[in-house]
Amino acid sequence: MNKTEKTALIHEVAQLLQAHKGFYLLNMEGLNAEDTVAFRRACYEKGLRVRVIKNTLLAKALEIAAIPARQELKEALKLQTAVIFVSENPKLPAQVLRDFREKNNKEKPFFKAAYVEESVFLGEEQLEALTRLKTKEELLGELIGRLQAPIQNVVAMLQGAGQTIAGVLKTLSERNS
Numbered sequence: 001m002n003k004t005e006k007t008a009l010i011h012e013v014a015q016l017l018q019a020h021k022g023f024y025l026l027n028m029e030g031l032n033a034e035d036t037v038a039f040r041r042a043c044y045e046k047g048l049r050v051r052v053i054k055n056t057l058l059a060k061a062l063e064i065a066a067i068p069a070r071q072e073l074k075e076a077l078k079l080q081t082a083v084i085f086v087s088e089n090p091k092l093p094a095q096v097l098r099d100f101r102e103k104n105n106k107e108k109p110f111f112k113a114a115y116v117e118e119s120v121f122l123g124e125e126q127l128e129a130l131t132r133l134k135t136k137e138e139l140l141g142e143l144i145g146r147l148q149a150p151i152q153n154v155v156a157m158l159q160g161a162g163q164t165i166a167g168v169l170k171t172l173s174e175r176n177s
């Protein structure tokens with residue numbers, strides 16, 4: 001690959017980094033061709049894009065894309081690096097990786113790092129935390145539910161009190177009749 005091609009690739013990857021909500025860095029070394037194809041297929045079926053990129057080119061793309069945590073992420077740029085770009089659900093790549101490992105009894109691909117929702121997750125131990133990550137929509141739903149709960153309690157109490165008062169008035173009117 002000549003210098004012009006490398007520069008074009010760096011800018012293309014930088015645009016992809018900026019266009020997506022986040023990305024995951026994996027090490028797929030040690031997977032045979034069949035497992036690599038199976039993992040890529042599992043990602044593709046979920047709408048995820050996987051790309052293997054040289055570490056030096058990826059480091060330059062991170063810089064051009066102005067990713068705030070690029071220094072932290074550069075620590076993960078060792079050995080082979082595959083990038084999964086996150087478009088909608090930030091925990092989907094983590095779930096696909098976990099499911100692939102469980103289904104195939106594999107320890108690979110290795111999770112190196114992720115940049116999701118402007119946060120950095122480094123190391124294999126962070127994978128489980130990513131699978132439990134809530135999307136903005138889920139968090140908004142919880143917030144709305146919590147905000148509505150006190151109002152619903154007050155309305156229920158008022159309805160209950162109104163029914164109690166109506167019951168007392170009815171009983172009194174029946175006694176007086």
